[in-house]
Amino acid sequence: MRRKMSIVLSVAALALPAANAAAALSTTNASKKVVTKKLAGATEQANRWGTVQVTVTVRLTTTGQKTTHKYEDVSGSYSYHTDRSQFIMSQSLPILREEFLQGQSPQVQMVSGATYTSEAFAQSLQSALSKL
Amino acid sequence: MAATVEHVMGMPILVDVRDDVDLLVLEPLWAWFRWVDATFSTYKDDSEISRLGRGELELGAADPAVQYVLARCETLRRETRGYFDVQAAGLLDPSGYVKGWAVDRGVALLEAAGLRNFAVNAGGDIWLAGGALPDFDWRVGIEHPHLPDSVAAVVQVRDGAVATSGAYARGDHVLDPHTGEAPADLVSVTVTGPDLGVADAYATAAFAMGARGPGWTAHLRGRYEALTILADGRVLSTAGFPRAAL
Numbered sequence: 001m002r003r004k005m006s007i008v009l010s011v012a013a014l015a016l017p018a019a020n021a022a023a024a025l026s027t028t029n030a031s032k033k034v035v036t037k038k039l040a041g042a043t044e045q046a047n048r049w050g051t052v053q054v055t056v057t058v059r060l061t062t063t064g065q066k067t068t069h070k071y072e073d074v075s076g077s078y079s080y081h082t083d084r085s086q087f088i089m090s091q092s093l094p095i096l097r098e099e100f101l102q103g104q105s106p107q108v109q110m111v112s113g114a115t116y117t118s119e120a121f122a123q124s125l126q127s128a129l130s131k132l
Numbered sequence: 133m134a135a136t137v138e139h140v141m142g143m144p145i146l147v148d149v150r151d152d153v154d155l156l157v158l159e160p161l162w163a164w165f166r167w168v169d170a171t172f173s174t175y176k177d178d179s180e181i182s183r184l185g186r187g188e189l190e191l192g193a194a195d196p197a198v199q200y201v202l203a204r205c206e207t208l209r210r211e212t213r214g215y216f217d218v219q220a221a222g223l224l225d226p227s228g229y230v231k232g233w234a235v236d237r238g239v240a241l242l243e244a245a246g247l248r249n250f251a252v253n254a255g256g257d258i259w260l261a262g263g264a265l266p267d268f269d270w271r272v273g274i275e276h277p278h279l280p281d282s283v284a285a286v287v288q289v290r291d292g293a294v295a296t297s298g299a300y301a302r303g304d305h306v307l308d309p310h311t312g313e314a315p316a317d318l319v320s321v322t323v324t325g326p327d328l329g330v331a332d333a334y335a336t337a338a339f340a341m342g343a344r345g346p347g348w349t350a351h352l353r354g355r356y357e358a359l360t361i362l363a364d365g366r367v368l369s370t371a372g373f374p375r376a377a378l
Contacts, residue, residue: 096347102284110271110294111283113296
């Protein structure tokens with residue numbers, strides 16, 4: 001549920017006007033231009049308990065007429081939530097970095113997890129092996 | 133460059149070797165794991181751990197490796213305020229340390245045989261040696277709690293350990309030794325560091341701590357770092373956790 005919400009907000013943040021955008025890196029050669037932008041979304045009502053603000057770092061590669069983008073980082077902050085969450089945060093901040101759980105499928109060689117006899121783990125093994 | 137999987141110590145163990153060697157070089161490793169299983173398994177009635185648990189074997193008469201492991205577990209129990217406890221489920225069960233320790237010792241065997249770039253993945257707890265040639269570093273995904281084809285984060289490691297404890301599809305298998313119940317607030321804790329046995333014990337302890345786990349990991353010393361996935365979908369990581377750019 002929360003994960004779905006954060007993805008929606010990430011996309012919303014990207015669609016914002018570039019008021020908060022800062023071009024961090026720009027390289028140009030004959031036909032290709034790469035720009036890395038950091039975009040802060042508006043503070044949104046996440047649900048009845050609190051608000052959320054998402055920051056997205058995205059790399060835009062322009063080749064001729066075509067621009068592709070790749071997300072490099074998504075982070076966020078929120079005013080939060082249940083008593084239980086407040087308790088965890090009071091135990092943890094400011095030493096820990098907080099972000100949202102995301103689902104990604106980058107290239108990895110191994111998967112670390114707790115489901116060592118599960119189907120998911122067997123599949124991870126299989127996919128790790130198939131990349132060799 | 134070759135990878136192989138064997139089912140030993142009750143789990144699949146994957147060894148991915150990036151050096152140019154014959155996989156026969158792994159034979160001493162598999163023999164070592166089989167010995168560890170025969171000696172430490174809680175599923176084998178005649179293992180030394182089972183006999184110790186039933187009071188049929190005196191600790192002083194046990195194999196020196198068994199004495200060493202149980203002494204290490206006692207140190208870890210004190211270091212983790214009792215949250216890593218080989219008696220957590222009532223019976224003597226040092227599996228939470230033995231798996232990582234067995235890999236650490238196995239890695240020494242492979243290094244003595246001249247291997248430099250390889251990974252050993254024992255049921256999701258991993259040692260990474262050198263690099264994933266031709267890549268400079270090993271990239272390890274942390275299992276996503278809901279999406280089987282995705283990972284929640286990527287860590288980048290050279291010569292280090294990655295261990296994860298948690299409640300994924302397999303169901304609750306870490307209990308809070310103080311309450312005997314499964315912690316509710318956390319999905320998983322991943323710990324990286326210089327020793328897989330210790331990383332695994334810390335991950336198990338931090339998970340058993342529940343809501344207090346993330347705060348506890350923030351104070352780990354000795355180059356151990358942690359990433360915790362909370363049940364509400366937040367991810368908390370210590371300042372030095374080796375996150376890879378995506």
